[in-house]
Amino acid sequence: MPLSGRIEESFRRRLDALPPDSRRLLQLAAADPVGEPSLVWRAARLLGVGTDAATPAIEDGLIEFGTRVRFRHPLVRSAAYRSAALPERQALHGALAEATDPAVDPDRRAWHRAHAAPGPDEDVAEELERSADRAQGRGGLAAAAAFLEKAATLTSEPVPRARRLIAAARAKREVGALDAALGLLVAVEAGPLDTRLTADVERCAGRSP
Numbered sequence: 001m002p003l004s005g006r007i008e009e010s011f012r013r014r015l016d017a018l019p020p021d022s023r024r025l026l027q028l029a030a031a032d033p034v035g036e037p038s039l040v041w042r043a044a045r046l047l048g049v050g051t052d053a054a055t056p057a058i059e060d061g062l063i064e065f066g067t068r069v070r071f072r073h074p075l076v077r078s079a080a081y082r083s084a085a086l087p088e089r090q091a092l093h094g095a096l097a098e099a100t101d102p103a104v105d106p107d108r109r110a111w112h113r114a115h116a117a118p119g120p121d122e123d124v125a126e127e128l129e130r131s132a133d134r135a136q137g138r139g140g141l142a143a144a145a146a147f148l149e150k151a152a153t154l155t156s157e158p159v160p161r162a163r164r165l166i167a168a169a170r171a172k173r174e175v176g177a178l179d180a181a182l183g184l185l186v187a188v189e190a191g192p193l194d195t196r197l198t199a200d201v202e203r204c205a206g207r208s209p
Contacts, residue, residue, distance in 0.1 A: 145171035
């Protein structure tokens with residue numbers, strides 16, 4: 001096992017030794033990369049986890065709660081998040097989405113809603129598209145591409161899914177991620193395409209003017 005894998009496994013064993021609520025709190029904190037304590041605590045209350053759950057993890061040196069939530073090491077975050085099964089992760093993201101004010105931080109709320117979705121969800125996909133539009137307006141093409149790609153994974157209808165994948169590929173191409181852009185276009189070409197979508201793929205791939 002690589003060194004990073006051995007380190008993460010050692011952190012995983014320490015996580016397993018924590019009380020269930022403490023482990024749940026660390027999984028929740030790991031699910032939100034921003035590390036805003038107030039958001040984590042609001043989401044924790046929704047999950048029935050109290051503030052005393054932090055004590056064992058703090059005493060073990062795994063995490064700190066200050067102006068930001070900070071893990072001792074990036075691999076602690078990774079170990080905590082990976083220790084949660086998929087349905088548990090969806091519940092974590094669902095609580096974080098519910099705890100996020102849509103008027104203050106709609107993009108983070110959309111991202112957590114997307115990760116909480118168990119399957120295709122057009123409402124969430126549309127919310128992600130709006131986040132992509134805002135990101136593009138700020139010049140954040142990489143973020144826009146991520147929003148659009150995630151929106152596509154939550155889209156069941158072939159044509160809207162293809163349209164979102166093409167838009168994501170276009171954004172990735174703009175930031176120089178050419179291989180990733182071509183990978184998305186290959187996924188589009190694997191599905192049913194009408195004349196307009198075919199032309200969009202050709203233009204995005206640089207095969208036509």
